Amino acid sequence: MTYPTLLTLALAAAALPVAAHASSPDAWEEFRTQTQERCLSALDAPLREEAEIEVNPFGSESYGVALLTVPLPDEGSERIVCIHDKQDGSVELTAPFDPPVAGQR
Numbered sequence: 001m002t003y004p005t006l007l008t009l010a011l012a013a014a015a016l017p018v019a020a021h022a023s024s025p026d027a028w029e030e031f032r033t034q035t036q037e038r039c040l041s042a043l044d045a046p047l048r049e050e051a052e053i054e055v056n057p058f059g060s061e062s063y064g065v066a067l068l069t070v071p072l073p074d075e076g077s078e079r080i081v082c083i084h085d086k087q088d089g090s091v092e093l094t095a096p097f098d099p100p101v102a103g104q105r
Contacts, residue, residue, distance in 0.1 A: 031086075032057065035064035038091045039082035043068065053082075062086055068093070 023031075032055045039055075040048050047070050055066040064084035071077050078096035085091070 028058065031059075031064060034089075035059070035066055035082075035084045038084055038089065039066045039068060039093075042082060042091045042093050043070070059084070059086065070096075 035055050036053055040051060040053060043051055050071050052069040053066050054069075055064065059065050062085070064086060066082040066084070068080040068082055069077050070080065076099060078099075080096050081094040083092045083094075
């Protein structure tokens with residue numbers, strides 16, 4: 001092989017990992033919708049109706065992540081993190097975070 005051919009092949013091979021990880025806007029929207037649906041379905045039915053969900057737009061390399069806020073009867077709310085495995089589609093919910101204490105971060 002000639003040098004220009006080898007150089008072209010090397011550059012093409014170097015670009016493959018980048019192309020493999022790039023996703024279209026439609027694919028990201030489908031991912032966010034799937035994360036939202038699966039995370040909400042992991043909640044108990046009564047909580048599902050009133051829960052608010054914020055899906056991280058891209059998640060991490062391996063996981064989708066969403067923050068669920070669930071209202072409580074005493075007018076407070078619980079915050080729960082949902083982790084969505086991009087590979088197998090499973091979801092897990094964390095235990096609720098303790099409510100914030102005034103003046104603490």
